Amino acid sequence: MQLAGQLLDIFTHEELVNILHILTKLPDRKNSGNFNAYTNGFQTKDFMYPVMDKLVIKKIETVLGIKINLLHGMLLKEERPWGIHTDYVKGDKNPDLAILIPLNTEELDTHTVVFNEQCLDSFDNFILTNKKLENNAKDLYNNLCSHETINRLEYVSLLSAYNWHSGSMIYWDRKLLHSSDNFLQNGIKQKLALVLFTTN
Numbered sequence: 001m002q003l004a005g006q007l008l009d010i011f012t013h014e015e016l017v018n019i020l021h022i023l024t025k026l027p028d029r030k031n032s033g034n035f036n037a038y039t040n041g042f043q044t045k046d047f048m049y050p051v052m053d054k055l056v057i058k059k060i061e062t063v064l065g066i067k068i069n070l071l072h073g074m075l076l077k078e079e080r081p082w083g084i085h086t087d088y089v090k091g092d093k094n095p096d097l098a099i100l101i102p103l104n105t106e107e108l109d110t111h112t113v114v115f116n117e118q119c120l121d122s123f124d125n126f127i128l129t130n131k132k133l134e135n136n137a138k139d140l141y142n143n144l145c146s147h148e149t150i151n152r153l154e155y156v157s158l159l160s161a162y163n164w165h166s167g168s169m170i171y172w173d174r175k176l177l178h179s180s181d182n183f184l185q186n187g188i189k190q191k192l193a194l195v196l197f198t199t200n
Contacts, residue, residue, distance in 0.1 A: 007063055111180075
């Protein structure tokens, strides 16, 4: 399997509406650090898991052809774009995938931006221990990543920018650095997704 990718037409409009309706039962919980989003989470022992397993996880296992071991999932209600970061450090010993399912039922002009570089702690530490790249992602400052700095974008190179197509699924290895795009520039005030973090 590739380190990152996107599969289209996995979920129907009706399935997305149903998934979102169920996930809205989770209480709002702000992310740690500076506020970017509500990250309303659940784990395998929670009441939410059996229905998410039936509606979402089993389908993903069929499509990807792998067993999904959920560390935790969340309803992401993003209001400010994430900068470059890694999802590697979540408290588990064998991180695997991050899987994002956009819950918008109409097309939105927004992306998840995934870079080629891998990071096992924080992007700030990555910058301290790596050199700037000759073929880097600084051009993204002019469009998708205007919320970032040119300096930080010079440490990474673009793997792909995945558009949030309704019904699709985006996945990436949790070691990969990635970010949101600056969706605020496109007049989007909040974007919703189901995000699953898996472990080996």
